[in-house]
Amino acid sequence: MPTSTAHVLPAPSLRDQLRAMEDGMYRRPEAARAELVRLLGEAQQASDPWAQAFALVLLSGCAFYLGEPRETIRLASEGLMWARSAQAPEVECRLMNGLALAHHRLGEYDRAFDYFLQTLRLAQQMGDDANRFRALNNLASLYTDTGNLQQALESLEEALGIAQQLTPPFLGAAMTYMIDVRTQLGEYETVLALAEEHMPLIRAHCPPRWQGTIQRNVVRALLALGRPHEALAAAQVGLEEARRQQDHENICEMKLAVGNAFLHLGQLAEARPLLERGLTLSRAKGSRPLETEALRLLAELHERLGDHEVALGYTRAHFDLERQIHAREVESRSQLLTAQIRLELLQREAEIERLRNVELAQANTALQETQQVLLHRATHDPLTGVANRAHFGHSTQQALDSLQGGEHLGLIFIDLDKFKQVNDTLGHHAGDQLLQEVARRLRSVVRATDLVGRIGGDEFTVLLRRVSAVPDARAVAAKLLGVLAEPFRIAGQMVQITASVGCAVAPTDGQDAEALQQHADLAMYRVKHTGGNQVLHFEAEMGEPAERRQLERDLRGAHERGELRLHYQGRFALHGVTPSGPGLVGFEALIRWEHPERGLVPPVVFIPMAEDSRAILPIGAWVLREACTQAVRWQFAERGLAMSVNVSPMQFEQPSFVQDVQAALEAAGLRPEALVLELTESLVMRDLALAQNHIQDLKALGVQIAIDDFGTGYSSLSVLQALPFDQLKIDRSFTSHLTTSASQRVTALLTAMIQLAHSLEMTVTVEGVEDETQRRLLTGLGCDHVQGFLLARPLPPAQAQSLLPAGAESPVPS
DSSP: OOOTTTTOOOOHHHHHHHHHTHHHHHHOHHHHHHHHHHHHHHHHHTTOHHHHHHHHHHHHHHHHHTTOHHHHHHHHHHHHHHHHHTTOHHHHHHHHHHHHHHHHHTTOHHHHHHHHHHHHHHHHHHTOHHHHHHHHHHHHHHHHHTTOHHHHHHHHHHHHHHHTTSOHHHHHHHHHHHHHHHHHTTOHHHHHHHHHHHHHHHHHHSOHHHHHHHHHHHHHHHHHTTOHHHHHHHHHHHHHHHHHHTOHHHHHHHHHHHHHHHHHTTOHHHHHHHHHHHHHHHHHHTOHHHHHHHHHHHHHHHHHHTOHHHHHHHHHHHHHHHHHHHHHHHHHHHHHHHHHHHHHHHHHHHHHHHHHHHHHHHHHOHHHHHHHHHHHHHHBOTTTOSBOHHHHHHHHHHHHHTOOTTOEEEEEEEEETTHHHHHHHHOHHHHHHHHHHHHHHHHHHSOTTSEEEEEETTEEEEEEEEESSHHHHHHHHHHHHHHHHSOEEETTEEEOOOEEEEEEEETTTOSSHHHHHHHHHHHHHHHHHTTSSEEEEOOGGGGOHHHHHHHHHHHHTTTTTTOEEEEEEEEEEEEEEETTEEEEEEEEEEEEEEETTTEEEOHHHHHHHHHHHTTHHHHHHHHHHHHHHHHHHTTHHHHTOEEEEEOOHHHHTSTTHHHHHHHHHHHHTOOGGGEEEEEEHHHHHHOHHHHHHHHHHHHHHTOEEEEEEETSSSOHHHHHHHSOOSEEEEOHHHHTTTTSTTHHHHHHHHHHHHHHHHHTTOEEEEOOOOSHHHHHHHHHHTOOEEOSTTTOOOBOHHHHGGGSOSSOOOOOOO
16 A cells, blocks of 8 residues: 555645634634634644644634633644744744733733734735734734823724625724723724714624624713713613624623613613623623623612712722723833833844945946936925825826725815914924925825925925725824924924814815815814814815804804803812812813704804804803803802803903803802903904903902913013913823823923913913823923813713712702
């Protein structure tokens, strides 16, 4: 009997069977496991190392989806040996990715990070987009779990770009993580839009567990947006689906979501059994995050039932568990930081090698470089080095002509706010330096395939050659706005600027270069008209003056028809906190317009209209009276709290402004020291003499004065010196960079501003605090008060009242 056939490769049918099992591994891991064990046996009998390795890829995947991370590591490690024996790097990538996922699940973040990076490096060497996507997408999950949401977004954006070229499950995976990250960032409207757009694809092509993840985030978004009935319906659908799939972790999450929705609706009897069962399930699964959520909700439930002793027990258990989780998170972040340092060292080595290759290429292509220099001069702006107007327009049209069906292209228009002030105060040479630095920063943010151009003066454009949808273009635009908000060092001085940014996406917003640029330009001018320093996407009504006139007419009667509302955002002390956290020191009153047909109209839209039509005067007077009345209703003076009210420039410039404030205080019966008037630096600088007179008279009344959005202008120090402010509010643009690469510079600036304010006997409030890291850093810097989504969002009166410290309260009128 011949023996030469003992190691012959098996018929392709065995490999085909294994590939066909992949979908079953995702959707029915328990059922797939038995068949995969059989196929692994066949591969072993056939002495086929590739088939053995791939069977172990799928078996380790089954173990992972069945919640067995240790078994996942055992199977994937064995498979890695066979993959290397078979010289199958694509299978090796899959197995290393599985090892990374298992270590991530076990909380071993440094080992997970190492395996993800090995996967990414090997996939890049092979040009393997599928495995490159897996590594990036799972890195985003790792960053999310360790609180590094900005890094998670960056990984997801790169993964999404790859997913467009792959099969639907890849896009579904990226969108599932994207929705989870957006929920944690509090972008609830975006979460609902993404879920509605992508749920059909995920339901058709992806594992059921991913549907549960999205359904959970939809429920959270609906509850956060004050839509509990919709949240209840969505949670009940999600619970039924989890039961059908026998996904016990998702069953627990959905029970808590249904219970939370009942709690929001005041249906306490219905909420109680669900929350108690959710607590039992979370403990059985060993899920600390779910157990924490269950304890928090049960504490709230019993507080509302009047069972204060039971509520206290749940609160203590919740606090103890959160403290344990926080300790674990600190350890996990330390692990991740160690791994990231190793990554930086590897990247430096790779950069050195890259530079060597570049030098070699330059030596071999000297003649080509000369030609390129001549071409560059013809197509690029001589001052900044970015594309000139002609080249940018030509490139945009070429990109539009090459678009395939379903593809999108983004165009962003950027205009620097108040650039003329830099030229006027520092000189034109400094202005040129600033433009060069702006161009450099813009290019540092976009991809190599994108194009930055300078249209003229202080106007820049960015071409995003391929984006998956409008939110992607808006996300890039927001990133550009953020990088420009960081201070520039020009002519030996620190200069801070803002920008007005508009974006348009082809083919929806235009199918030729001229139309697309006009629409992005129109959106930019809308931002400029409303004060700058934000991003708007083009909408058809921006080009309809009749529509604007109608909205202006509606605004004139909004106050009389009772369509205006005040929401209140809490301001909290960082020092001398209560046992439950920072202590409330007051509220800021924020206006909202509930249009009977259009719904909620953003303040950024209607406030400029009100300024233009002088409707801001009666509106501002109403805001002041209503805020004072609410402060009395909530007994601010007795509680030692203060109500902050923003003042418009037109309102402040009225000769009777001080008398109007005094009348509002007397009508409400509010003591003056319980009122804080917030003035922007630009308002004060319009007429410094008038500002000095008004502020002197207001201080004589006993009213407190705050300077708002501090740090965004060019003459802040002179204003502080000239006027006796009580409070200084630092703009949110500084807060957002406390945890970015600019953190060291921003921390130094914040330290200087806080020390300066304290030396002038001013209280410092920092706005835009959205995570615990920011709050901790600001506490260390000596900041007095903070505002932001971490502690409280702007809330209607009925919800804001719950933030008040214990004491007698007057009812809130409906």
